[in-house]
Amino acid sequence: MTIRSLFHTPVYEGDLGDAALVEALLGMAHTLAHDDRAGARWSREHRYKGYTSYASLNDLPLRDPDAAALVKKLDRHVAAFAKACAFDLPKRLKCDSLWVNILKSGGMHSGHIHPHSVVSGTLYLDVPEGAGGLRFEDPRLPLMMAAPMRSGDAPEALRPHVTITPRPGMILLWESWLRHEVEAHGGKSERVSISFNYS
Numbered sequence: 001m002t003i004r005s006l007f008h009t010p011v012y013e014g015d016l017g018d019a020a021l022v023e024a025l026l027g028m029a030h031t032l033a034h035d036d037r038a039g040a041r042w043s044r045e046h047r048y049k050g051y052t053s054y055a056s057l058n059d060l061p062l063r064d065p066d067a068a069a070l071v072k073k074l075d076r077h078v079a080a081f082a083k084a085c086a087f088d089l090p091k092r093l094k095c096d097s098l099w100v101n102i103l104k105s106g107g108m109h110s111g112h113i114h115p116h117s118v119v120s121g122t123l124y125l126d127v128p129e130g131a132g133g134l135r136f137e138d139p140r141l142p143l144m145m146a147a148p149m150r151s152g153d154a155p156e157a158l159r160p161h162v163t164i165t166p167r168p169g170m171i172l173l174w175e176s177w178l179r180h181e182v183e184a185h186g187g188k189s190e191r192v193s194i195s196f197n198y199s
C-alpha cells in the first residue's frame with residue numbers, strides 16, 4: 001500500500017547566524033519605537049499593543065545600514081526557500097517591505113495573510129519567556145466540512161494548526177498566502193521581531 005503526500009505546504013526555519021546583527025537590529029527597533037511618532041500613533045489607533053513601523057516607514061533598508069545588511073542576508077534565505085518551493089521565476093524575489101514589531105505583554109496579531117507578495121517571513125530579535133508562538137493554519141481548513149478532528153499525536157503534516165516557538169535569530173519563511181497568527185504574548189518584557197515581504 002502507498003499513501004502519497006500531496007499539496008505540500010513548505011515552511012522554512014533558519015537562523016540569521018549573526019548575534020551582533022540581531023543586537024544591532026534590536027537597538028534599531030527600540031530607537032524607532034521611541035522616535036517614530038507616526039508609527040506610534042498608527043499602533044495606538046489600530047489597537048496594536050506595542051509598536052509597529054508597518055504603516056509608517058517603508059524605507060528601513062535605506063534609512064538604516066543594519067536593516068540593509070539584514071536584507072542582504074535574507075535574500076539568501078529567501079532564494080534557498082524559493083528553490084525548495086520549486087518556483088519557476090523570471091527573476092529573483094526581491095524584498096519590497098520590511099517592518100519592526102514590538103509586542104507588549106498581552107498583545108497578539110489575529111489570523112491573516114500577506115496579500116500581493118510571494119514569500120513572507122519574520123526574524124525574531126527578542127523572545128522573552130511566555131512569548132506567543134507563530135501559529136500556521138492549514139489553508140484547506142474552510143473546505144473540511146465533515147473532516148474529523150486529528151488525534152493529539154497526529155504527525156505535524158496532518159495537523160490543522162501548527163505553532164512554531166520562536167527564538168532570537170530564528171528566521172521563518174512561508175508562502176504569503178498561508179494564513180498565520182501571532183499567539184497572545186504572555187511574557188513580561190517585549191517580544192521583538194522584524195517581518196518582511198518578498199515579491
Ligand SMILES: [Fe+2]
Pocket residue numbers: 112113114180195
Ligand atoms: Fe503576518
